[in-house]
Amino acid sequence: MLPALVCLALAAFVTALLGSLHAGRVVTLHLILAVGAMPLIFGAMSHFIPVLTRTRAPGTGLAGLPVLALAGGVFAVAAFGFPDMAWGRYAGAFLALMAAGLLLAWSRRRQAGMLGRPHPGLAWYEAALACLACALLAILAGVFWPQQWVGLRRLHLHLNTLGFIGLTAVSTLAVLLPTVAGRPDPQVAPWLRRNLPWAVAGTVLVAVGAAWFGPLAGLGAMLWAVPLGRLGARWLRLYRAEIFAWHGAAPLLAAALAGFAASMVFGAAAAAFPVSTPTSVFVAGFLPPLVSGAASQLLPVWLHPGMQGEWHAALRSRLGRYGGARAALFCLGGIVGGMDQEWGLFLSAATLLWFMLQTSAALMQVRAIPLDRPSS
Numbered sequence: 109m110l111p112a113l114v115c116l117a118l119a120a121f122v123t124a125l126l127g128s129l130h131a132g133r134v135v136t137l138h139l140i141l142a143v144g145a146m147p148l149i150f151g152a153m154s155h156f157i158p159v160l161t162r163t164r165a166p167g168t169g170l171a172g173l174p175v176l177a178l179a180g181g182v183f184a185v186a187a188f189g190f191p192d193m194a195w196g197r198y199a200g201a202f203l204a205l206m207a208a209g210l211l212l213a214w215s216r217r218r219q220a221g222m223l224g225r226p227h228p229g230l231a232w233y234e235a236a237l238a239c240l241a242c243a244l245l246a247i248l249a250g251v252f253w254p255q256q257w258v259g260l261r262r263l264h265l266h267l268n269t270l271g272f273i274g275l276t277a278v279s280t281l282a283v284l285l286p287t288v289a290g291r292p293d294p295q296v297a298p299w300l301r302r303n304l305p306w307a308v309a310g311t312v313l314v315a316v317g318a319a320w321f322g323p324l325a326g327l328g329a330m331l332w333a334v335p336l337g338r339l340g341a342r343w344l345r346l347y348r349a350e351i352f353a354w355h356g357a358a359p360l361l362a363a364a365l366a367g368f369a370a371s372m373v374f375g376a377a378a379a380a381f382p383v384s385t386p387t388s389v390f391v392a393g394f395l396p397p398l399v400s401g402a403a404s405q406l407l408p409v410w411l412h413p414g415m416q417g418e419w420h421a422a423l424r425s426r427l428g429r430y431g432g433a434r435a436a437l438f439c440l441g442g443i444v445g446g447m448d449q450e451w452g453l454f455l456s457a458a459t460l461l462w463f464m465l466q467t468s469a470a471l472m473q474v475r476a477i478p479l480d481r482p483s484s
């Protein structure tokens with residue numbers, strides 16, 4: 109299921125970024141965020157929650173949750189694309205809310221049934237799901253509270269981008285980069301424990317501030333800067349060689365962290381410079397390196413779980429080839445897109461397309477390697 113969700117997300121990103129000139133802005137954003145990213149995050153969480161709680165792998169029934177979330181995203185896009193389907197935004201919000209509630213309840217049950225304490229990454233995932241649920245409730249609340257629609261829309265936007273996607277991505281990056289570098293960092297778990305309150309408080313203040321009281325948003329951005337600054341500084345100290353390399357997933361994961369921080373800087377600058385478009389930095393400079401970097405590392409395991417052998421190593425090395433060059437192009441695409449220049453979005457779409465073609469070629473090349481051959 110996860111490889112299919114990765115393909116869907118990459119296809120949605122490329123289609124939306126290339127079509128951004130013709131489709132409206134809200135359709136483009138929801139194709140990327142609600143159809144591409146949201147179901148993938150549900151799939152990834154269903155995979156990682158058993159790992160974080162040291163419980164058995166999920167049954168096949170759980171695969172229904174990413175599909176339910178996807179249905180919500182499709183309704184939302186249809187509602188923005190077709191005037192007759194305006195009701196679809198409420199149907200979409202309701203379906204995605206159900207999916208978020210069920211995944212959160214499943215995670216809590218897994219936690220209650222485990223021995224000992226869960227990995228601190230679990231609390232980040234649960235906070236992210238709670239943000240998504242509140243963001244969707246904000247859309248539904250617009251029915252009863254139309255005079256507050258402007259504020260509710262901003263609440264939805266920030267709880268989703270910084271809360272749902274941001275909390276999931278930053279906690280996953282903190283664990284994934286040391287794995288990619290092959291040098292585990294024993295300080296990751298304490299970092300996750302210490303920094304969650306800063307990230308959650310930052311998200312809530314930015315969202316409520318942007319919706320109803322501007323100065324709070326600036327304070328929230330400063331709170332978010334604490335975990336991002338700490339993680340960035342630690343990475344530069346421990347993994348500088350892997351980050352500034354020509355090949356591998358590490359440059360892409362570092363570019364994703366930089367892209368997330370940049371989207372917040374562009375958001376803060378938007379009040380002073382109207383040409384600043386933070387959502388473009390988010391979709392062109394943060395999500396593409398995040399998804400392609402994570403896929404370069406995880407796709408081999410997701411395609412064939414179990415014993416990791418030569419096939420996995422060969423595929424991983426081929427997926428990471430020129431990862432450093434792609435990371436630089438995504439950074440450029442994000443910054444240019446954030447300055448309201450359309451070609452930044454196209455540059456990111458073209459770079460993503462390059463990764464997709466490289467993935468297809470890599471899968472063909474490793475076909476001859478037996479899956480059970482141990483790596484040398």
Ligand code: HEM
Nearest residue numbers: 134141142146180181184197200201204247261265268269
């Ligand atoms: C699946 C159910 C969803 C529904 C029904 C929904 C609905 C809406 C609605 C009605 C708006 C206001 C559009 C307007 O101003 O005309 C909106 C805006 C927005 N939503 Fe969603 N949304 C959903 C999911 C998401 C997700 C998962 C994300 C991100 C992770 C997201 C991010 C945004 C953003 C960034 C905006 C602001 C767009 C702009 O800049 O104008 N939404 N959404």
